[in-house]
Amino acid sequence: xxGSRKVDSALTELVEDAPCxxxxxxxxxxxxxxxxxxxxxxxxxxxxxVCGQRLPDLMVGPGRIFYxxxxxxxxxxxxxxxxxxxxxxVTGGDxxxxxxxxxxxxxxDGKLVRCDYTxxxxxxxxxxxxELRLARVKADELAAIVRTSPNAIFRVNDAGQVRSANAGAExxxxxxxxxxxxxxxxxxxxxxxxCDWFDRAKALCSCASEAVLETTDAEGRHxxxxxxxxxxAAEGASMDYSVVLRDITARKKAxxxxxxxxxxxxxxxxxxxxxxxxxxxxxxPTEIRDAFIGRMQALSRAHDVLASDKHELADVRDLxxxxxxxxxxxxxxxxxxxQHLTLPPEHAQSLSMALHELATNALKYGALSEPGGYITxxxxxxxxxxxxxxxxERDGPxxxxxxxxxxxxxxxxxxxxxxxxxxxxxxYNPEGLRCQIEFEVGS
Amino acid sequence: MIEQNNVTQSGRGEGPxxxxxxGFGCDQSMWADVAPAFEESHRVVTYDLTGMxxxxxSAYDPRRYDDLRAHADDLKGIVEALDLDEVVLVGxxxxxxxxxxxxxxxxxxxxxxxxxxxxxxxxxxxxxxYRGGFSREDLEGLIAFLxxxxxxWSAQMAPTIAGQSEGAEATDKLTQxxxxxxxxxxxxxxRVTFLSDERQAFADNLRPxxxxxxxxxxxxxxxxxxxxxxxxxxxxxxxLDATGHCPHMTVPTEVVAEMRAYLSQG
Numbered sequence: 001x002x003g004s005r006k007v008d009s010a011l012t013e014l015v016e017d018a019p020c021x022x023x024x025x026x027x028x029x030x031x032x033x034x035x036x037x038x039x040x041x042x043x044x045x046x047x048x049x050v051c052g053q054r055l056p057d058l059m060v061g062p063g064r065i066f067y068x069x070x071x072x073x074x075x076x077x078x079x080x081x082x083x084x085x086x087x088x089x090v091t092g093g094d095x096x097x098x099x100x101x102x103x104x105x106x107x108x109d110g111k112l113v114r115c116d117y118t119x120x121x122x123x124x125x126x127x128x129x130x131e132l133r134l135a136r137v138k139a140d141e142l143a144a145i146v147r148t149s150p151n152a153i154f155r156v157n158d159a160g161q162v163r164s165a166n167a168g169a170e171x172x173x174x175x176x177x178x179x180x181x182x183x184x185x186x187x188x189x190x191x192x193x194x195c196d197w198f199d200r201a202k203a204l205c206s207c208a209s210e211a212v213l214e215t216t217d218a219e220g221r222h223x224x225x226x227x228x229x230x231x232x233a234a235e236g237a238s239m240d241y242s243v244v245l246r247d248i249t250a251r252k253k254a255x256x257x258x259x260x261x262x263x264x265x266x267x268x269x270x271x272x273x274x275x276x277x278x279x280x281x282x283x284x285p286t287e288i289r290d291a292f293i294g295r296m297q298a299l300s301r302a303h304d305v306l307a308s309d310k311h312e313l314a315d316v317r318d319l320x321x322x323x324x325x326x327x328x329x330x331x332x333x334x335x336x337x338x339q340h341l342t343l344p345p346e347h348a349q350s351l352s353m354a355l356h357e358l359a360t361n362a363l364k365y366g367a368l369s370e371p372g373g374y375i376t377x378x379x380x381x382x383x384x385x386x387x388x389x390x391x392x393e394r395d396g397p398x399x400x401x402x403x404x405x406x407x408x409x410x411x412x413x414x415x416x417x418x419x420x421x422x423x424x425x426x427x428y429n430p431e432g433l434r435c436q437i438e439f440e441v442g443s
Numbered sequence: 444m445i446e447q448n449n450v451t452q453s454g455r456g457e458g459p460x461x462x463x464x465x466g467f468g469c470d471q472s473m474w475a476d477v478a479p480a481f482e483e484s485h486r487v488v489t490y491d492l493t494g495m496x497x498x499x500x501s502a503y504d505p506r507r508y509d510d511l512r513a514h515a516d517d518l519k520g521i522v523e524a525l526d527l528d529e530v531v532l533v534g535x536x537x538x539x540x541x542x543x544x545x546x547x548x549x550x551x552x553x554x555x556x557x558x559x560x561x562x563x564x565x566x567x568x569x570x571x572x573y574r575g576g577f578s579r580e581d582l583e584g585l586i587a588f589l590x591x592x593x594x595x596w597s598a599q600m601a602p603t604i605a606g607q608s609e610g611a612e613a614t615d616k617l618t619q620x621x622x623x624x625x626x627x628x629x630x631x632x633x634r635v636t637f638l639s640d641e642r643q644a645f646a647d648n649l650r651p652x653x654x655x656x657x658x659x660x661x662x663x664x665x666x667x668x669x670x671x672x673x674x675x676x677x678x679x680x681x682x683l684d685a686t687g688h689c690p691h692m693t694v695p696t697e698v699v700a701e702m703r704a705y706l707s708q709g
Contacts, residue, residue, distance in 0.1 A: 062588035072689055
């Protein structure tokens with residue numbers, strides 16, 4: 001007797017104080033019993049109990065609809081419902097995410113008479129599921145990009161065997177994806193050279209973040225191949241690689257057209273300058289002919305410097321070397337500091353012309369007009385991108401300011417101030433002319 | 444059409460026909476306690492709406508099924524394919540709206556309508572003084588809610604969709620095979636069901652209709668039942684003393700009795 005009472009009280013405790021909510025309803029969902037745990041979770045005492053309420057009344061909005069359209073039919077049709085995720089109202093608090101499972105009880109005639117539910121607190125699981133859901137959304141978005149890319153995209157293992165390939169790969173290589181699986185990628189992209197291109201790219205990847213190579217197939221299409229290690233391999237696991245094959249035929253053709261047009265253009269400019277010099281030689285009076293032709297030649301040489309550099313950027317050092325040649329060698333024009341400074345073409349041309357004027361002037365009237373005279377040119381970057389160039393003449397004849405501004409100094413001012421936006425200061429110091437030029441590079 | 448919608452026939456081979464249209468959330472099995480009661484007197488047809496139950500899910504094009512009229516078209520197609528005449532269309536909830544729309548598309552084929560727990564519009568319309576029972580916010584919340592409850596769907600249902608053999612039935616029972624469908628379709632159909640406003644269609648009703656409404660319907664307020672009674676031509680409202688939104692499952696005997704009484708009227 002005493003023993004069974006003990007069991008009864010333990011069972012009561014098990015039900016009332018279970019680590020989950022327990023609810024009993026009639027066939028229509030009216031609450032017949034709610035255990036203490038759920039009453040506590042939902043603070044039902046403060047709400048004045050659940051008299052006359054139905055299970056969906058405990059649920060937040062959408063859950064009510066889901067109960068009527070899904071849960072109730074499930075209980076009737078299959079006799080159970082499992083792990084339904086929903087929110088329950090909490091008196092004076094935030095709604096509680098729960099998982100609800102139920103089982104239907106039937107009488108001898110098979111008629112549904114009662115439903116029993118257990119309700120689990122799903123706060124932690126919910127946070128995890130939400131993270132999972134967001135991660136899936138993000139992964140889906142990225143996957144869509146790969147799926148729809150016109151490029152062939154492969155994931156290959158350490159041995160270069162294809163683990164997956166996108167639709168672009170099927171189109172570009174004309175092979176169904178399933179036939180590419182486990183095949184060596186360097187056999188599939190057989191037109192790339194050398195034939196062990198993947199192995200080489202892999203070796204490159206060990207010391208660089210990616211390996212890029214270009215190749216051409218039998219039909220003359222140009223491709224760019226990029227191999228990048230997928231840096232997600234777990235400790236000790238072998239590395240996978242992404243291989244992207246991109247058809248760059250159109251870009252290559254455009255580049256080729258541009259190159260031809262540019263070569264043609266350079267050739268014509270050079271010819272035109274030569275023709276102008278020729279006309280000047282035959283037309284101009286002697287006293288100005290040499291100066292004019294000298295200027296034309298400086299322009300032409302500057303053009304050569306530009307034309308020889310395929311990136312179209314001119315090296316400041318090259319421009320100074322041209323001026324040094326005019327000045328009579330690097331003893332007479334001593335250059336320092338002009339390392340790794342490049343200029344866009346239009347700036348290079350202006351600077352080159354200005355240097356020509358300065359050199360010509362020094363030869364006629366300045367330091368270079370005497371055997372022992374020389375010039376130092378110092379270049380330095382002041383701050384981030386301000387180039388300061390100081391032209392200092394030394395050991396020449398004594399200098400006095402000119403009575404009038406000659407064409408040369410006018411041209412220096414015009415070229416440098418207007419074309420380069422430079423600050424120019426010319427000092428006629430008695431010991432030698434000093435010209436300081438400051439302008440921004442790389443802007 | 445017959446295969447696409449998993450059409451099932453029983454009862455008499457000839458004579459008046461009844462076609463049952465299920466509602467949102469489930470499939471034709473919802474009619475298991477009602478439809479068989481009419482097998483002696485009628486040719487009984489049940490089917491799954493496109494996108495639900497065992498219908499051909501690939502036929503569910505969201506653009507087409509953005510309007511309940513697409514489902515009504517399917518129903519018309521079934522009636523035509525089976526060459527049915529003097530049909531009684533029986534619909535539950537949104538299935539009732541589909542039946543009503545189909546009757547408008549083929550009034551000559553339909554003799555009567557039985558609308559179980561119908562609602563022309565679930566959403567409140569303050570401007571018109573119409574209380575459908577839910578705010579737009581509530582209904583938008585349902586869409587997110589469906590997302591959550593279908594997370595495990597693909598793993599559970601994939602074998603069934605892929606055409607699992609009959610013999611594997613036992614394993615099916617372990618999963619929640621009822622009332623489950625592709626999550627994307629469920630979400631879309633929920634939107635179409637709960638955000639549709641077919642009040643005009645109810646006002647334009649062409650065929651005699653029995654409206655069965657539960658006194659304590661959790662989704663459709665009594666005001667909506669009264670609105671339908673007042674605005675739907677040729678409608679008879681019968682209020683069942685029942686709770687919930689699925690009287691055909693909870694009080695099938697009463698539903699059958701009401702239907703019989705209505706259909707026996709001249």
